[in-house]
Amino acid sequence: MSTAPWWRGAVIYQIYPRSFQDSNGDGIGDLPGIIQRLDYVASLGVDAIWISPFFRSPMADFGYDIADYRDVDPMFGTLADFDLLIATAHRLGLKVIIDQVLSHTSIEHAWFKESRSSRDNPKADWYVWADPSPDGTPPNNWLSLFGGGAWQWEPRREQYFLHNFLASQPDLNFHNPDVQQATLDNVRFWLDRGVDGLRLDAINFCFHDRQLRNNPAKPAELRTGRGFSPDNPYAYQYHWYNNTQPENLEFLQRLRALMDEYPEVAALGEISSEDSLATMAEYTGPERLHMGYSFELLTPDFSAAHVATTVRELEAKMSAGWPCWSISNHDVQRVATRWGGANPPPHLAATLSAMVCSLRGSVCVYQGEELGLPEAEIPFELLQDPYGIAFWPNFKGRDGCRTPMPWQALDQGGFTAGHPWLPVPDCHLRLNVQAQEAEAGSALQRFRQFLRFRREQPALRxxxxxxxxxxxxxxxxxxxxxxxxxxxxxxxxxxxxxxxxxxxxxxxxxxxxxxxxxxxxxxxxxxxxxxxxxxxx
The missing domain is CATH 2.60.40.1180 (Golgi alpha-mannosidase II)
Known part of the structure; x- marks a missing residue:
C-alpha cells in the first residue's frame, strides 16, 4: 500500500459532455446523460473523471469560451444536475475533475461587456487592451492559435484587445490583481461544491509581456509542435511574449494556496510552450500545480525512441513535480489512427493504453480510447469546429475525435433519441460498447483487464x-x-x-x-x- 494522495498515479477518464450521452433527445450530451453512464465509467477501473466545460457559453469554441463561470449552460443541465453528478460519482468511488478556463472568457461575459464600454469603467483594465500603432495596425505581431492576428479592433474604446484563440475569446489581464482575485473566487465556488480537482486549460497563457514585444520569427524547419502544420502562421513564431511569462509562477502559488485549504484536491495544468517539458517541471511541485501535461505524446510521432526521449527529458527536468500523460484528447486526432494508421490492428489500442498507463505519472484517458475508436471522417458540410473550417482541407479540425460515444450498434449508437450534433460514423458503431462487452479479447475487455492488473502492481502506480x-x-x-x-x-x-x-x-x-x-x-x-x-x- 502507499500513502500517496489519490491523484498520484491515478487514471483519469476524460468526458467530453457534448458527445457522451444525451438524456433529452436534443442531440447534445448533457450532465444527466453522464450520470446515466457513470456505472460504465466506474466499471473500467479508472480513478477519476475529468469533465470538459459545461458552463454558460455561446459555444463559439464549444464551451471553452465561458460567459458565466458559476453556472451550468442550460444545454447541459442545471447546478442541481451537477451536484447529483458529484454525489453519484463519489458513491461509485470516482473523483471528479472539472475544466477551468482561466486565461480568457467569452466576448459575452459580463466582465468583457463592461470593459469594452469605455476606457474608464471599473473593469476597463480587466482585459488586455492596447492602442494601435501609428498607422492603425495592431500593436505587435502576435498571432492567434486559430489563425491570423491575435488582436481585434474594438470601436467603443478605439483600441485592440488580445485574443490568443478565437476573436470571441478575449484574454484577461492577469497583471491586474482584481482579475486574479475574481478568478480565484470563481475557483473557490466549485471547490465549495465538492469537486476533487481542476484541469486548467492553457494555464501558461494567463500572463502576457507588459511591453508587448514582438515574437521573433522561427526557422521553417522548426515550425512543428502541437499538431501545427506549416500552413498555420502560428507556427512561424517563437511564442516568447504572448504566454509563459514569469509572473505566472506567483499566481500559481496563490492558486495552490487556495486549493490547499481543501483536503485531497488536485490541479492538473495543460501546458503548451516553446519548451513544454521544462515548463511542466517549472509549473509543478509542492507550491504550484500538483500535475502537468503537455503535447509531446499527442503528436503524430509514433516511435519507441520518441516516447523514450520524451520520458528521459522530462525525468531530467522534473525533480519535484508529477507528470500526467495523455495520448488522446478532444483536441487531436484519435491515437488509434494517429499512431496506428488507416487500419490499426484490433489489439493496438490496448497496447498503447497499457504503455502510457505504465509510465511514471498519472494518465488521462479520453472517452472512446478504451474502445479503440479511430478518427472519424467528417465531411466539410457537417463540420462544427471553427478551427477545422478555417484550415480545411489541409487541417480538418477536431470534430473527428469529438463524435458521440457508440453505446450500441443501432439508433445513433444509443447516444441520442434525436439528431446528433455530429454524426456517429459506421466504423464507430461496429466498435460499440455493447458488442465489446460481449466479445472476449475486445479492446474494451483488454483495457479493463490491464487496469485491474495495474492496481495490483504498486511499482506501476x-x-x-x-x-x-x-x-x-x-x-x-x-x-x-x-x-x-x-x-x-x-x-x-x-x-x-x-x-x-x-x-x-x-x-x-x-x-x-x-x-x-x-x-x-x-x-x-x-x-x-x-x-x-x-x-x-
Missing amino acids: WGTVQLIEIADPVLAFVREHAGQRVLAAFNFSAQPQRLSLPGCADFVSLHGHGLVEGRLDQGGIELPGFGGLFARG
Whole structure:
C-alpha cells in the first residue's frame, strides 16, 4: 500500500459532455446523460473523471469560451444536475475533475461587456487592451492559435484587445490583481461544491509581456509542435511574449494556496510552450500545480525512441513535480489512427493504453480510447469546429475525435433519441460498447483487464522509472517501488521482435494484463507485433 494522495498515479477518464450521452433527445450530451453512464465509467477501473466545460457559453469554441463561470449552460443541465453528478460519482468511488478556463472568457461575459464600454469603467483594465500603432495596425505581431492576428479592433474604446484563440475569446489581464482575485473566487465556488480537482486549460497563457514585444520569427524547419502544420502562421513564431511569462509562477502559488485549504484536491495544468517539458517541471511541485501535461505524446510521432526521449527529458527536468500523460484528447486526432494508421490492428489500442498507463505519472484517458475508436471522417458540410473550417482541407479540425460515444450498434449508437450534433460514423458503431462487452479479447475487455492488473502492481502506480537503452521499435523500462521491480516492454511495430536484455534471469513473467503477450527467457525477450511484456524482479 502507499500513502500517496489519490491523484498520484491515478487514471483519469476524460468526458467530453457534448458527445457522451444525451438524456433529452436534443442531440447534445448533457450532465444527466453522464450520470446515466457513470456505472460504465466506474466499471473500467479508472480513478477519476475529468469533465470538459459545461458552463454558460455561446459555444463559439464549444464551451471553452465561458460567459458565466458559476453556472451550468442550460444545454447541459442545471447546478442541481451537477451536484447529483458529484454525489453519484463519489458513491461509485470516482473523483471528479472539472475544466477551468482561466486565461480568457467569452466576448459575452459580463466582465468583457463592461470593459469594452469605455476606457474608464471599473473593469476597463480587466482585459488586455492596447492602442494601435501609428498607422492603425495592431500593436505587435502576435498571432492567434486559430489563425491570423491575435488582436481585434474594438470601436467603443478605439483600441485592440488580445485574443490568443478565437476573436470571441478575449484574454484577461492577469497583471491586474482584481482579475486574479475574481478568478480565484470563481475557483473557490466549485471547490465549495465538492469537486476533487481542476484541469486548467492553457494555464501558461494567463500572463502576457507588459511591453508587448514582438515574437521573433522561427526557422521553417522548426515550425512543428502541437499538431501545427506549416500552413498555420502560428507556427512561424517563437511564442516568447504572448504566454509563459514569469509572473505566472506567483499566481500559481496563490492558486495552490487556495486549493490547499481543501483536503485531497488536485490541479492538473495543460501546458503548451516553446519548451513544454521544462515548463511542466517549472509549473509543478509542492507550491504550484500538483500535475502537468503537455503535447509531446499527442503528436503524430509514433516511435519507441520518441516516447523514450520524451520520458528521459522530462525525468531530467522534473525533480519535484508529477507528470500526467495523455495520448488522446478532444483536441487531436484519435491515437488509434494517429499512431496506428488507416487500419490499426484490433489489439493496438490496448497496447498503447497499457504503455502510457505504465509510465511514471498519472494518465488521462479520453472517452472512446478504451474502445479503440479511430478518427472519424467528417465531411466539410457537417463540420462544427471553427478551427477545422478555417484550415480545411489541409487541417480538418477536431470534430473527428469529438463524435458521440457508440453505446450500441443501432439508433445513433444509443447516444441520442434525436439528431446528433455530429454524426456517429459506421466504423464507430461496429466498435460499440455493447458488442465489446460481449466479445472476449475486445479492446474494451483488454483495457479493463490491464487496469485491474495495474492496481495490483504498486511499482506501476507510484514507482520510479529507469529506461533501458534499446533501439527502435522496442520501448522498455523498469518501474520500482518499495522493493518491487517491474519490467515493462512494448513492441511499436507489426513485426515480432527478439532482443537480448541483460539481467532477464532476474525477472519472472507476469500474466493477466490483457496484452498480446511476449516471452521472457534468460537470454532476452521476444515480443509479438504490437505486443507487450511485464515481468517482476
